[in-house]
Amino acid sequence: MNRKTKKRLVTGMFLFPALFIFVNVVIIPFVMGLVYSFTDWDGFSLVGTNFVGLENYIRIFKEEKFVNSFMLSFKFTFLNVILVNVGGLALALLVTQKFKGAKFLRAIYFMPNLIGGLILGFIWQFIFSNLFVQLGEKLGLTNIFFDWLDDPDRAFWALVIVGVWRMSGYVMIIYIAAIQNIPNTVIEASKIDGANVWQRFRSIMLPLMVPAFTIGLFFTVSNSFKQYDINLALTNGGPYGTTELITMNIYNTAFSHHQYALAQAKSIIFFVVIMVISVLQVSISKRKEVEM
Amino acid sequence: MSKENKKHLLFNIIGWVMALLTLYPIYIMIVNSFKGRSEIFADVTALPSTYSFEYYTKAIDKMNFLKAFGNSLFVTAVSVIIIVILSAMSAWVLVRVKSKGITAIFYLYVVTMLIPFQSVMIPLTQYMARWKIDAINFSMMNSFWGLIFMQIGFRLSFSIFLYHGFLKSVPVSLEEAAMIDGCNHWQIFYKIVFPIMKPITTTVAILNVIAIWNDYLLPSLVLVNPELRTIPLSTFYFFGEFTIQWNLAMAGLVITIIPVIIFYIICQKNIIEGAISGAVK
Numbered sequence: 001m002n003r004k005t006k007k008r009l010v011t012g013m014f015l016f017p018a019l020f021i022f023v024n025v026v027i028i029p030f031v032m033g034l035v036y037s038f039t040d041w042d043g044f045s046l047v048g049t050n051f052v053g054l055e056n057y058i059r060i061f062k063e064e065k066f067v068n069s070f071m072l073s074f075k076f077t078f079l080n081v082i083l084v085n086v087g088g089l090a091l092a093l094l095v096t097q098k099f100k101g102a103k104f105l106r107a108i109y110f111m112p113n114l115i116g117g118l119i120l121g122f123i124w125q126f127i128f129s130n131l132f133v134q135l136g137e138k139l140g141l142t143n144i145f146f147d148w149l150d151d152p153d154r155a156f157w158a159l160v161i162v163g164v165w166r167m168s169g170y171v172m173i174i175y176i177a178a179i180q181n182i183p184n185t186v187i188e189a190s191k192i193d194g195a196n197v198w199q200r201f202r203s204i205m206l207p208l209m210v211p212a213f214t215i216g217l218f219f220t221v222s223n224s225f226k227q228y229d230i231n232l233a234l235t236n237g238g239p240y241g242t243t244e245l246i247t248m249n250i251y252n253t254a255f256s257h258h259q260y261a262l263a264q265a266k267s268i269i270f271f272v273v274i275m276v277i278s279v280l281q282v283s284i285s286k287r288k289e290v291e292m
Numbered sequence: 293m294s295k296e297n298k299k300h301l302l303f304n305i306i307g308w309v310m311a312l313l314t315l316y317p318i319y320i321m322i323v324n325s326f327k328g329r330s331e332i333f334a335d336v337t338a339l340p341s342t343y344s345f346e347y348y349t350k351a352i353d354k355m356n357f358l359k360a361f362g363n364s365l366f367v368t369a370v371s372v373i374i375i376v377i378l379s380a381m382s383a384w385v386l387v388r389v390k391s392k393g394i395t396a397i398f399y400l401y402v403v404t405m406l407i408p409f410q411s412v413m414i415p416l417t418q419y420m421a422r423w424k425i426d427a428i429n430f431s432m433m434n435s436f437w438g439l440i441f442m443q444i445g446f447r448l449s450f451s452i453f454l455y456h457g458f459l460k461s462v463p464v465s466l467e468e469a470a471m472i473d474g475c476n477h478w479q480i481f482y483k484i485v486f487p488i489m490k491p492i493t494t495t496v497a498i499l500n501v502i503a504i505w506n507d508y509l510l511p512s513l514v515l516v517n518p519e520l521r522t523i524p525l526s527t528f529y530f531f532g533e534f535t536i537q538w539n540l541a542m543a544g545l546v547i548t549i550i551p552v553i554i555f556y557i558i559c560q561k562n563i564i565e566g567a568i569s570g571a572v573k
Binding site: 007010011014015017018019021022024025026027028029030032033036043044091094095097099100101102105106107108109110111112114115116117118119122123124126127130131134165169170173174176177222225226228229232233247250251254260263264267268270271274275278 | 299300303304306307308310311314315317318320321324332335336337378379381382384386389394397400401404406407408409410411412413414415416418419441442444445446448449452476477478481502505506507508509523524528531538541542545548549552553555556560563564567568
């Protein structure tokens with residue numbers, strides 16, 4: 001066979017295995033899911049399934065629990081984004097100073113990220129339901145230290161705390177890379193020009209780190225919305241379903257309440273929201289990027 | 293004290309306070325895994341008076357830990373190896389071959405990175421359930437191969453994206469020289485391209501190992517047979533069963549973390565550097 005055909009064949013062979021798996025695991029189910037969301041699919045067979053148009057979508061927006069979960073996830077994401085990125089940046093700034101032990105500290109801050117969300121949730125469940133209760137009794141501050149997981153408001157903050165504890169380390173890494181990428185010459189020049197620490201930070205470092213902020217924000221937003229493991233292990237939606245984030249809501253709708261088409265409609269909305277936020281956020285950040 | 297030393301002292305103080313805050317939950321977990329019930333009740337923060345390993349042996353047994361560890365190891369290792377090979381191969385072609393179709397495929401991989409697992413998990417489980425051959429007792433669901441197949445499917449996009457970004461900045465000259473020398477495409481890939489990509493392979497491998505090892509949601513949907521449980525699954529059921537027995541629960545959690553910590557201590561430099569380059573791309 002001639003060279004061109006041979007090249008095409010080899011290209012195909014290199015691409016095919018991955019493409020086969022990918023199409024069957026992501027593309028086909030996604031398209032199927034899209035179609036199912038407009039039907040009354042029972043989760044099993046296509047026999048007897050009817051097209052119901054937008055009925056599922058209208059239903060889910062009327063469902064109080066779904067709207068609550070969505071709002072809760074928004075709140076959770078918003079808080080996470082701020083706390084994790086500020087915290088991560090602060091840690092990165094600390095750890096990139098040249099002092100003994102900086103590298104060791106860096107390793108410690110990153111560690112929570114390696115441990116699975118489920119395990120973290122369980123550890124913190126113990127802390128909130130035992131340590132906090134004891135602290136309250138011993139210090140006499142029972143209005144601050146009690147079992148946070150019994151109170152809807154506090155349980156939500158428990159989720160935030162664990163989320164921040166976990167993600168800050170990874171975001172710190174992103175900012176470390178960005179800080180290390182700032183050429184020393186620029187910093188030195190600004191020192192010669194008489195800029196103090198705050199001016200250096202604000203006018204030189206921050207603008208050059210905008211690409212990193214794009215990544216950090218993107219990462220925090222998408223991971224916060226998708227949060228499930230910590231939710232499950234820490235609160236399991238409790239008390240009484242008041243801390244059910246959106247993934248848990250979708251999961252329960254499908255696998256506990258067996259409303260598969262409804263759950264699929266919810267997950268499509270979820271996808272659209274993530275897509276819109278991500279695209280918006282990346283395009284806004286790209287406009288602000290300062291190229292050297 | 294000189295100004296420099298004062299600064300360093302301040303950094304150290306702040307740094308170690310933050311480190312204590314970060315590690316305190318781990319301390320609590322470890323310390324309470326050795327205590328008797330009444331001791332925990334008395335004071336959660338205190339060091340144990342005796343160090344009894346009875347809860348550890350019990351936890352290992354109840355969690356079927358050794359089996360779960362083996363399961364996790366198998367699934368993670370096989371998945372990551374296949375992901376590395378397939379995404380490297382795909383990325384190479386996607387970078388070097390210029391054609392509309394190729395570009396379209398690349399954009400397909402990139403755009404679908406936005407699709408969250410939640411939007412696919414329901415149809416996926418139903419679709420995969422149909423993939424079975426009763427004659428040889430094979431099914432995608434409730435089997436390691438099914439789990440591996442699906443893990444690969446989800447992580448290909450990002451891995452290909454990482455390889456693609458790296459490969460773009462590698463000059464074609466080496467490959468062209470090899471082609472003139474008469475090597476075929478497989479040899480070029482195996483002998484030249486793949487070795488050059490070693491740094492990004494480390495990144496891809498590490499990020500995928502961490503993600504797959506700790507994954508709960510996908511395995512929980514695929515694996516029904518308790519014998520097949522990976523570590524997150526066995527931890528979940530174990531914790532659910534023994535919640536009130538905190539010392540036992542804590543022991544179980546400590547056991548679960550130990551492999552991760554060991555892995556981290558050994559590969560620490562690689563992991564952090566891998567995470568950095570992964571994030572930047």
